[in-house]
Structure formats: C-alpha cells, structure tokens
Amino acid sequence: xxxxxxxxxxLLLTLxxxxxxxxxxxxxxxxxxxxxxLPEGSRLERVTHSPNYKxxxxxxxxxxPTITEGYSIWKEVYKTFFRSNPRKKPGQPLPSVKxxxxxxxxxxxxxxxxxxxxxxxxxxxxxxxxxxxxSGNASPIPGSVKAFKGTxxxxxxxxxxxxxxxxxxxxxxxxxYTTITGLRPKVKKVICGLGVGAHFEYxxxxxxxxxxxxxxxxxxxxxxxxxxxxxxxHDGGRGFKQGQSLWISFLLEAPGLKIFYSGxxxxxxxxxxxxxxxxxxxxxxxxxxxxxxxxRAVHKLPEEVRLATIDIGARRMLPVxxxxxxxxxxxxxxxxxxxxxxxxxxxxxxATPMIGEPLYLNQEQQVFKDxxxxxK
Numbered sequence: 178x179x180x181x182x183x184x185x186x187x188l189l190l191t192l193x194x195x196x197x198x199x200x201x202x203x204x205x206x207x208x209x210x211x212x213x214x215l216p217e218g219s220r221l222e223r224v225t226h227s228p229n230y231k232x233x234x235x236x237x238x239x240x241x242p243t244i245t246e247g248y249s250i251w252k253e254v255y256k257t258f259f260r261s262n263p264r265k266k267p268g269q270p271l272p273s274v275k276x277x278x279x280x281x282x283x284x285x286x287x288x289x290x291x292x293x294x295x296x297x298x299x300x301x302x303x304x305x306x307x308x309x310x311x312s313g314n315a316s317p318i319p320g321s322v323k324a325f326k327g328t329x330x331x332x333x334x335x336x337x338x339x340x341x342x343x344x345x346x347x348x349x350x351x352x353x354y355t356t357i358t359g360l361r362p363k364v365k366k367v368i369c370g371l372g373v374g375a376h377f378e379y380x381x382x383x384x385x386x387x388x389x390x391x392x393x394x395x396x397x398x399x400x401x402x403x404x405x406x407x408x409x410x411h412d413g414g415r416g417f418k419q420g421q422s423l424w425i426s427f428l429l430e431a432p433g434l435k436i437f438y439s440g441x442x443x444x445x446x447x448x449x450x451x452x453x454x455x456x457x458x459x460x461x462x463x464x465x466x467x468x469x470x471x472x473r474a475v476h477k478l479p480e481e482v483r484l485a486t487i488d489i490g491a492r493r494m495l496p497v498x499x500x501x502x503x504x505x506x507x508x509x510x511x512x513x514x515x516x517x518x519x520x521x522x523x524x525x526x527x528a529t530p531m532i533g534e535p536l537y538l539n540q541e542q543q544v545f546k547d548x549x550x551x552x553k
Contacts, residue, residue: 184527211354212476213376213415216422218233220389224372224421227391234420235371237410238392239445241474248471256506264508268553270327271500274533278339286434286538290530292328292501294351294464295436300538301402301431303340307438308351309333315350315414315502322350325509328532329537330499341398344369345440346413346424347376348504354380368396368404370413370423391423403430407451409442411475428455434538437489438462441498443474444481448488456490460538461525466499466512476505479515487523493526493541500532500549510549517547 216224229235244250276289276295283304288324289297291309313329316322333356342364344352353372358380367377369386374387390396390406394436397403409426412419426440428451435449435458442464452458465482476498477485486494499512520527529545531535537543 179380182419185204195223196446197311204353209317209367210380213352214379215416215418216370216372216375220372222376222424223389223464227371227423229392230371235413235423236420237412237445238408238447239410241410241443241445243412243472243475245471245473247386253471260506262506262508264510264553265503265506267325271325272531272548273327273330274531275330276533276535278335287317288460288462288495288536289533289540290495290497290536291331292324293466293499293531294345296462296498297336298436298498298538300429300436301399302435303399303402303431304337304345305341306336306339306360306364307343307427308345308385309336309342309348309356310501311359312353312355315353315504317349320479322502323550324351324501325503330533332338333363336360336363339364340366343404343427343438344373345409345410345426345438346370347373347414347415348413348441351441352376366398368398368427369457370425372405372413372422375422376415390425392425401432404428405455408447409440410445410447411440411442426451428458430455434459435461436460436538437491439477439485441476444477444485448485452489454504458489459493460528461486461489461491461494463494463496464498465496465516466507467502467504468507468512469505479512479519482516483519483523486521491525493528494520495528495530495536511548513547 182538188251224230245494279386283302285299294308296307296309313324314322327406361381369389371391374389375389378384392406392408407426409424411424413422413424427438429436437458463482463486465479468476468478496516513516528536531548
C-alpha cells in the first residue's frame with residue numbers, strides 16, 4: 178500500500194512539473210514579437226468606449242455560439258487530428274501567374290488575388306493591399322499551416338509602394354508578422370479595426386500611419402474615395418485573451434465602382450442591411466473556404482456565401498479564403514466546385530482567377546478558366 182502511495186505521489190509530482198514547465202514554456206514563447214500587443218493607454222480607452230465593446234471584449238451584433246448547437250468542440254478537435262482527408266491539400270503544385278505589380282499602369286482598375294484572403298487592388302489611381310500573408314505559413318507555430326505548393330509565389334519585395342494597407346482582423350491567416358514588417362518601408366497608410374493598430378505600432382509603424390475604425394465609421398480617404406467600415410460575425414485575437422481587437426468588413430466607394438470585402442464571418446442579417454444601404458455592388462470579395470457546419474456562425478457555408486452575395490446586390494463575386502492553406506477538413510477544391518455550381522442560376526457573375534491573374538474591375542464579362550479541374 179505504501180509503495181502504491183509512493184508511486185502515485187511521484188506520478189502526481191511529475192504531472193505537476195510537466196504542467197508547470199509546459200505553461201511556463203508557452204508563456205515565454207508567446208512573448209515573442211510576432212504575437213503582437215494588446216491595446217493600452219489612449220488606444221485601450223477608445224476600444225472600451227466603443228458601443229461594440231461589452232463585458233470586457235468586442236461582441237458580435239447577433240449573439241450566436243461559435244460552435245453550432247449539437248456539435249462539440251472536443252469532437253471537432255478529435256476529428257481534425259485523427260480523421261484524415263487525403264484531399265485536404267492538393268497533390269501537386271497549383272497553377273499561378275506572376276504578374277509584375279510594380280509596372281502595372283496605376284490608372285488601370287484591377288485586382289490580383291494571392292490565394293486565401295490576400296489581394297492587391299488598383300482603384301482610382303490608388304494602390305491597395307488587403308490581408309497580405311507572404312511568409313508561407315498561417316500560424317504562429319513554424320511549419321504548422323504551410324502554404325500549398327505553387328501558391329506562395331509573391332513576397333513583400335514584389336509589392337509596389339502601397340497607398341493603403343487594409344486589415345480585416347488580426348488572426349494569423351490575415352495578419353502576418355513577417356509580411357507586415359517586410360512591407361513597412363512601402364506602406365503609407367494602414368486601415369484596420371479598433372485595437373489592431375497596437376500590433377502595427379509594436380512592429381515599428383508610426384502611430385500617424387495607422388487609422389483604427391469602428392463599425393459604421395466612414396473614412397474619406399481622398400476626394401471621391403470613401404471607405405465604409407462594416408460589421409461581420411467573427412472574432413479577433415492572437416493570444417489567450419480574445420475579442421480585444423475588432424474584426425471588420427468594408428465597402429469601398431470610388432468613381433464608378435463599389436467594392437465590398439466580407440472579411441471572415443458567418444451569415445447574418447448585416448448583408449441584407451448592406452445591400453439595402455449601399456447596393457448594388459460592382460464586386461463582392463466573399464470569404465468561402467475553411468468552413469464546417471460546426472462553426473458556421475463564424476465562417477459561411479457555400480450556400481450562405483451565395484445568399485450573402487445576393488443580399489448585398491453584387492453584380493460579380495470573387496470567392497476567397499481558399500486554395501492556399503488548409504484550416505478545415507473539406508477538400509481543398511470544394512469551395513471552388515460548390516461556388517461554380519451555385520452560380521449557375523445566380524443573379525451575379527462568378528470570377529475565379531488563378532493566383533496572380535489580373536481581374537479587371539471594369540470588365541464584368543471577363544472569362545476565367547476552371548483552373549482547379551484535373552488537379553489531384
């Protein structure tokens with residue numbers, strides 16, 4: 178009996194030591210610069226005074242549980258780690274085009290998608306970069322969420338001088354430390370949600386470069402160049418404390434063009450409201466990928482992407498958040514296949530460029546190949 182007690186004590190002590198060591202290691206690891214910084218001082222004061230900040234964090238307009246009723250987060254974690262899908266990632270390099278962004282005529286209205294949710298736009302003579310991730314990884318743990326082969330062809334060095342860098346939220350697949358620090362000499366202005374600017378200032382950007390906005394703020398960036406900061410049903414955070422920075426969608430109004438970017442988020446009534454107030458929209462850039470019925474509150478299912486696109490009155494839709502990183506269990510090409518099928522009788526045109534292929538904003542009838550077909 179004494180021997181059993183002795184062994185039990187040793188096991189408990191070993192477990193305690195391992196727990197302490199793991200906790201300390203995690204805390205030390207998360208002190209690295211790439212994790213960013215929480216708002217403080219006058220920035221924190223503005224955050225806490227937002228009508229969208231309640232009970233210690235930012236809240237979505239419509240309260241919904243992150244995990245759909247009837248699903249268990251632990252079961253979903255188990256499925257992620259122990260139920261493999263051989264088609265989560267493509268079995269061969271994806272095709273792409275390397276457009277020379279530095280030598281594009283600045284007066285041409287176009288968009289170049291880089292895979293996942295990263296894209297470059299030229300609108301009204303302005304150069305705009307959105308949610309750039311060029312490090313080849315979408316996680317703070319090196320090599321854990323690697324870019325598909327053939328998709329990581331652009332770097333910060335390939336970017337021209339950027340008038341506006343737009344960030345939808347601070348998750349690692351949208352705000353990448355390596356990319357953001359590499360872009361610093363090229364960026365004139367940063368536009369982001371409340372609290373996100375803390376990361377940029379910590380990473381060497383000047384406070385005067387950064388504009389942080391709340392939902393329904395209107396930013397007059399230049400003459401006839403307006404940005405409406407709008408809600409999306411999602412979350413924000415780069416550490417244990419979530420909801421300390423705001424997640425956004427936005428609508429950009431320029432001469433002859435209205436462009437909407439959904440950011441990440443589930444389907445809710447806000448899309449109908451946006452369509453009623455701002456529609457019709459010339460191009461909707463819609464999150465479609467890394468979805469699951471279990472977390473549809475924060476990532477739209479393909480059928481909901483179609484509904485949201487119709488709600489805002491979009492003439493053309495570009496699906497993003499796919500074809501670079503695997504963050505869900507579905508086949509890597511499922512979002513494209515489903516969007517193509519759902520667009521057949523839809524009142525909008527579907528745009529599916531390859532990574533790096535220019536999409537011309539004033540050419541609604543531009544045709545793209547089904548480049549994903551035949552790839553394993």
